[in-house]
Amino acid sequence: MSDSTKRFSDRVESYIKYRPSYPSDTLDSLEKITCNGKPITIADIGSGTGISTQLLLERGHTVFGVEPNTPMREAAEQQLSRYPNFRSVNGRSDATQLPDSSVDLIVAAQSFHWFELEPTKMEFVRILKPGGQLALIWNERLTDSSPFLREYEALLQTRATDYQTVNHSNITDEDIESFFQPNPIEIVRFPNQQLFDYEGLSGRCQSSSYVPAEGTAGHDSFFEGLREIFDRNAENGSVSFEYQTTLYIGHLEHFSYE
Template sequence: MSKLHSTERFSDRVADYVRYRPDYPAAMLDWLRREQGVMPAWKVADVGAGTGISSKLFLDAGHDVTAVEPNAAMRDAALAWLGGNPHFRAVDGTADATHLPDGSVDLVTVAQAFHWFDPASTQREFARILRPGGLAAIFWNSRRLTGTPFLESYEALLQRHGTDYTSVAERYADDDSMRAWFGTGWRGIARFEHKQSLDFDALRGRLMSSSYAPKEGHPQHEPMIAALRELFDRCQQDGRISFDYDTRIIVGTLQNT
């Protein structure tokens, strides 16, 4: 693991993160509405909100959203992007210290960031800020590692050039761990296909948004970009490649312990 604290790992990658990280499938929100009873009037706390990609999904669906994000650069980017919406606000807080009032939200969401959190203290804090019967929804885009020549070669590129890739990548919890985290409050799980269609500049930006991609000036940076160029040229169709994900969401209630 990098010595850089998890809340600061992306400070120098914000521009790439804003432009090139994927959003989340609309089908996931439809599932929350249809299967879990989430209503547009529900107040959402989006914890570890980053630059606001996940917050925007719920804002666009009519929710009041409070983005909780400790990284100042990312929080500022979220405010620059979404701050004009009167239903959005961003606060400086962490998963175990959101600084939100007791029972003040109907839905707590976490996208991508959950693997950085301490499970026990996060559970207590989420249970505190949720109203009785409110839901927590943990979801993430998991990049497919196999299935196409591009996906398999991209994984090999990261293994070869990433600075601390093996200790950081795909640290998301498995189904059994998430069931245990929710305990008796576990309500459901769903998976959705998702993808980005990227030209080379977008692919490069997507790579450089990752905390384990060596920055310019690092001895691995230029060899990595050269390898990415070769991979894109070999796999592109009509000047683009498909960057494929599985989006997984787990939902439940949480009890104060």
């Protein structure tokens, strides 16, 4: 998408407040597979407002948050200024501005589906140290596990702006396997959840780039539909977003350990 680096510029506040974090089990698995809990240098590509970056910093790693969107990057700089091992970088997945062989691990959390894959792979191989790895992480919202989630998915399909085009489900396991070839990948999955009252649900929706922004065509219709399905499905004043958090880890080159 030609405008992909600007899509979230007017959604930063909602992104910070309402986007889900990642289960601690996901970070435990990431460390076990890549570094056995030892501090390493990580490039978090498409780091946005710093949700995944903060989790990595809290575990003692040095993290380069590489983000092309200025409002999101500045929000991360403000949020993460207390971490001495945080480095903010104005860069893209295919032009990270990082030196050759400078990082032990690359993380892309909720961002890989925005990347131009061929130049991105070349750039990732360039900045990884020998033996370095890539981890892709997604909170994948379940669409059929409850009446509310089925109705919410139908609302997105019919009233969201370009949901079918930019939904990260357009990246398949086969696409990911192809990116890592000729190396195998390890896949681990964990449950995740968010509970929302209507204000929280509305904020969560406004953090998504495919939901019509206030003042644009379709905004009122979308949120009228959202209110209806919330009122129909809320229990004790709340609804649940259920996720499957998926972690893909592997090498990008064929390394010999002999």
